[in-house]
Amino acid sequence: MANIHANPIYTGEPEDLKFAYWVPNVSGGLVVSNIEQRTDWGYDYNVKLAQTAEAVGYEYALSQVRYLSSYGAAQQHESTATSLALALATEKLKVIAAIHPGIWEPAVLAKFILTADQFTKGRTAINVVSGWFKDEYTRLGLPWLEHGERYRRSAEFMDVVRKLFTEENVEYPGNFYTVDDFTLRPGPYPVEGRPHPEIFQGGNSSAARINGGKHAD
Template sequence: MPGIASEPLKFAYWVPNVSGGLVTSDIEQRTDWGYEYNRELAVLAENSGFEYALSQVRYTASYGAAYQHESTGFSLALLLATQRLKVIAAVHPGLWHPGVLAKFIASADVISGGRAAVNVVSGWFKDEFTNLGEPWLEHDERYRRSEEFIRVVKELWTSDHAEFAGDFYRIHDFDIKPKPAGRPHPEIFQGGNSTAARKLAGRVSDWYFSNGKDFDGFSEQVAEVRGYAAENDHAVRFGLNGFVIARETESEAKAVLREIVEKANTEAVEGFRNAVKQAGSSTSDKKGMWADSEFKDLVQYNDGFRTGLIGTPEQIADRAIEYKKRGANLLLLGFLHYLEDVEYFGKHVLPVIREKEADLERV
């Protein structure tokens, strides 16, 4: 299987910088949104085989998330608390000017020795824009703005005389220093499920994040985005969201999943579903985010249960390897009890994945 095992599968975790954990459920969650907890978690994660962490972006209380730390400042704090971990800050075009964001990330990158990255979020939560007095653009216009945003930050990071003339941003002879550390620019991640999102990844993003998907759903996304990337002579890598419930037996893991769903905060899940419904239905081909998500999928608000990383370490490793065969370069993971579950993953799941990767090399 040439090429499949050429590079180890990478792992990232969702930073719980937002209260309520990674599931919208009243099940006990020994996960805390505060900095002290997250600092301990970041150190544990990088010592457990995680290469990346993604800080969530949420600006106002909503849908079970009463409290939230701002993503870029929190990401810098985690970078300062770690030595190897790369931290991805989620950011919104329309709420950030790309020049200001480029300056902040360049400084964070230099301070951390080249470990800063960004996840450009085109936006699904209308109230965060309109309640701040900012315009809410139609779906494809948000992605057009995101593409200009990405092109501007790249230009600012790589040019001493940055120039850009677009419909949303105009930059003239602008120079930011210091530049990012040791490479042309920090990695740029981007998600979305719509055709507009897939085309965006195929033109300008370094990484394309997929919401939770089964095998066929993920393969379909990879094939389409790779096609767009080939048309643009562009290289893109793929990350996949998943929620991990690893236990000694499959029955134990599935019992935890049942309890999460049975104790779902119905009001919060329904509120979230109503808010994101337009994200899937406002596109002409109905391929937007959460377009086909059911109630149980939205209890983990990025469809993480769909990826099926639930069971014994061996079962989870088998699924991870299958996703790697289908194009995944990175798995972005959420957990119920972060400290305990991340440690368990590093000790019991990741070694099995590495063994199976070694087997791939011998095929």
């Protein structure tokens, strides 16, 4: 059973229910259908949507990650760039960028997120998605791991990113990632009660649930 107390952000205290919406940063209206969709995927539409969500009380916006066309998403805007753009167009909305380990290196991703965190005054987060679309890896010459290995890699990825968010002179001798005496500056933008940008975990398998309990926030 996953240990929800393993995460330093979890306090055991009840929290208010928080709402997020899924950013339509890909074409197709987020549905698989032959019916033409009215949802736009462009910048102006997404800024208006983010500002509306913020005005009515949504706390988070989650940008999805897609690099190739699938389930009708013929056009795709990259998730971290989209998230930063929406954060800079709002004042309170927190933005979550979905990312794939294996495509991102943890230190490079951590540096981008820490930079965005400074620019947005502490409104950035990531959603680690272990990946299901094989072509997005193999067509780039990247190894496609079996299901369990993908989640073991994601577990290391989250651990490394958290260390880089919160520690100096990071050492990490992992099976998938190795870090040697590495420090990222500046660190997270100071937000009371938040030690670092939040780390979410996406997925619905048993491995995903275990990873979420052990390694995500």
